[in-house]
Amino acid sequence: MVGSTLVSEPSDGSLQVEEREALRRVAGLSTELTDITEVEYRQIRLEKVVLIGVWTSGTALSADLSLAELARLAETAGAVVLDALVQRRSKPDAGTFVGSGKARELAEIIGAVGADTLICDGELTPGQLSQLEKIVKVKVVDRTWLILDIFAQHARSREGKAQVELAQLEYMLPRLRGWGESMSRQASTGGGGIGALRGPGETKLEVDRRRIRTHMARLRRQLRTMANARVVQRAERHRAGTPAVAIVGYTNAGKSSLLNRLTDAGVLVRDELFATLDPTVRRARTTSGREYTLADTVGFVRHLPHQLVEAFRSTLEEVNQADLLLHVVDGSDPDPLGQIAAVREVLTEIGAGDIPELIAVNKSEITPETSLAELRHRFPGAIAVSALTGDGLDTLRAAVEEALPRPDVPVAVTVPFDRGDLVSEIHEHGQVTSSSYSDHGTTIRGLVPGWLAARLTDYAD
Numbered sequence: 001m002v003g004s005t006l007v008s009e010p011s012d013g014s015l016q017v018e019e020r021e022a023l024r025r026v027a028g029l030s031t032e033l034t035d036i037t038e039v040e041y042r043q044i045r046l047e048k049v050v051l052i053g054v055w056t057s058g059t060a061l062s063a064d065l066s067l068a069e070l071a072r073l074a075e076t077a078g079a080v081v082l083d084a085l086v087q088r089r090s091k092p093d094a095g096t097f098v099g100s101g102k103a104r105e106l107a108e109i110i111g112a113v114g115a116d117t118l119i120c121d122g123e124l125t126p127g128q129l130s131q132l133e134k135i136v137k138v139k140v141v142d143r144t145w146l147i148l149d150i151f152a153q154h155a156r157s158r159e160g161k162a163q164v165e166l167a168q169l170e171y172m173l174p175r176l177r178g179w180g181e182s183m184s185r186q187a188s189t190g191g192g193g194i195g196a197l198r199g200p201g202e203t204k205l206e207v208d209r210r211r212i213r214t215h216m217a218r219l220r221r222q223l224r225t226m227a228n229a230r231v232v233q234r235a236e237r238h239r240a241g242t243p244a245v246a247i248v249g250y251t252n253a254g255k256s257s258l259l260n261r262l263t264d265a266g267v268l269v270r271d272e273l274f275a276t277l278d279p280t281v282r283r284a285r286t287t288s289g290r291e292y293t294l295a296d297t298v299g300f301v302r303h304l305p306h307q308l309v310e311a312f313r314s315t316l317e318e319v320n321q322a323d324l325l326l327h328v329v330d331g332s333d334p335d336p337l338g339q340i341a342a343v344r345e346v347l348t349e350i351g352a353g354d355i356p357e358l359i360a361v362n363k364s365e366i367t368p369e370t371s372l373a374e375l376r377h378r379f380p381g382a383i384a385v386s387a388l389t390g391d392g393l394d395t396l397r398a399a400v401e402e403a404l405p406r407p408d409v410p411v412a413v414t415v416p417f418d419r420g421d422l423v424s425e426i427h428e429h430g431q432v433t434s435s436s437y438s439d440h441g442t443t444i445r446g447l448v449p450g451w452l453a454a455r456l457t458d459y460a461d
């Protein structure tokens with residue numbers, strides 16, 4: 001379903017059909033879907049794009065930064081950015097996002113630079129998309145779709161792919177008619193549909209919507225099954241009493257790099273947005289030997305599409321169920337405070353807003369001293385680290401240990417020598433204050449988690 005819109009030179013009679021097919025694919029999101037499992041997503045790779053933002057509030061700098069981020073997103077998706085424009089207005093135009101006058105200007109710029117796609121910095125209504133498309137005469141996509149497209153390109157696991165597809169369909173459903181309408185009109189080939197599949201009195205659009213809904217229901221069922229497996233794994237870890245730490249943070253902050261540093265996990269690290277989509281969970285140890293799990297997961301971004309948050313809910317459970325969040329911030333970013341705010345917004349949305357948080361300011365070796373000072377001032381517990389050089393990692397390990405939930409049941413036990421396994425568990429999960437040997441076994445005093453205390457009752461002094 002990728003890039004197959006290229007049509008070879010005419011050579012035989014089948015061409016017209018082929019060409020019609022090709023043209024129809026461009027309009028794949030209108031009402032021409034023949035098989036919704038093969039929905040022609042609007043791939044953004046290899047497109048030449050122009051970016052447009054509407055600057056409604058905040059400073060000119062923040063407007064520029066937002067567009068710079070949009071450009072990085074577009075590049076990550078594989079597009080070439082030819083131009084980027086910001087328009088100052090009190091709010092986006094209800095009809096065409098930028099207003100019809102500006103839209104005509106845009107059309108000229110787009111023509112002059114030879115772009116084939118316009119990317120808008122925001123989420124557009126179905127109507128705005130189609131009206132703007134009619135004026136600029138090229139494909140128009142919004143920020144939400146761009147992010148969905150990157151996720152689609154980066155999804156590797158079956159679960160990840162299903163989650164992204166669900167989010168894309170959710171986004172497309174209300175846009176089936178609007179989006180691509182102008183294109184399909186140009187390409188109008190008249191009829192030639194799948195009438196046979198249509199129920200009595202049902203329009204083509206209704207059929208497509210119904211099929212998409214059915215497909216979405218199937219995806220949701222599949223995802224539930226896959227999520228169950230994860231729940232079982234997590235429950236096992238939980239039963240073992242291992243505290244869970246989840247690494248969260250803005251995309252490209254260095255979460256995977258930090259996981260690799262702390263655990264030798266070997267997770268993919270790339271200078272790309274949303275390199276990680278699937279959660280990786282690794283075992284790690286504090287300096288004193290306590291075991292915990294460390295999970296790396298999908299990065300967040302400003303205005304993370306809610307369709308994605310919904311679809312990735314089972315993946316994000318890894319974050320929800322954590323005892324501690326290790327919030328990684330790219331200190332070298334021009335706006336680290338904005339990144340922190342955006343991440344916290346998503347955390348709240350998924351119900352993880354109350355989990356204790358430890359802030360790690362990463363890339364400290366290239367973070368300006370002023371930024372570092374400001375971050376330390378705002379977040380007194382923040383720790384400067386560099387996953388690249390290893391600076392600050394020992395301090396970070398100590399801080400994680402400090403922040404892990406404490407074993408809180410005091411025990412005084414003598415464990416017989418043939419139960420060395422229990423002694424190891426006490427050391428692994430608890431805090432030992434004294435330990436000595438007697439004729440009967442090892443006598444230990446200290447604090448352990450409740451589940452372990454329950455297993456030690458037979459050996460209480």
Ligand SMILES: Nc1nc2c(ncn2[C@@H]2O[C@H](COP(=O)(O)OP(=O)(O)OP(=O)(O)O)[C@@H](O)[C@H]2O)c(=O)[nH]1
Binds near residue numbers: 275385
């Ligand atoms: N200079 C510098 N670069 C770093 C550091 N840590 C990570 N990076 C770079 O930052 C980029 C992103 O790193 P990742 O570890 O993939 O970031 P991530 O947060 O997992 O990103 P996503 O999975 O895409 O959300 C890579 O190019 C890393 O090499 C650091 O301490 N200093």
Ligand SMILES: [Mg+2]
Binds near residue numbers: 256257268269275
């Ligand atoms: Mg990553």
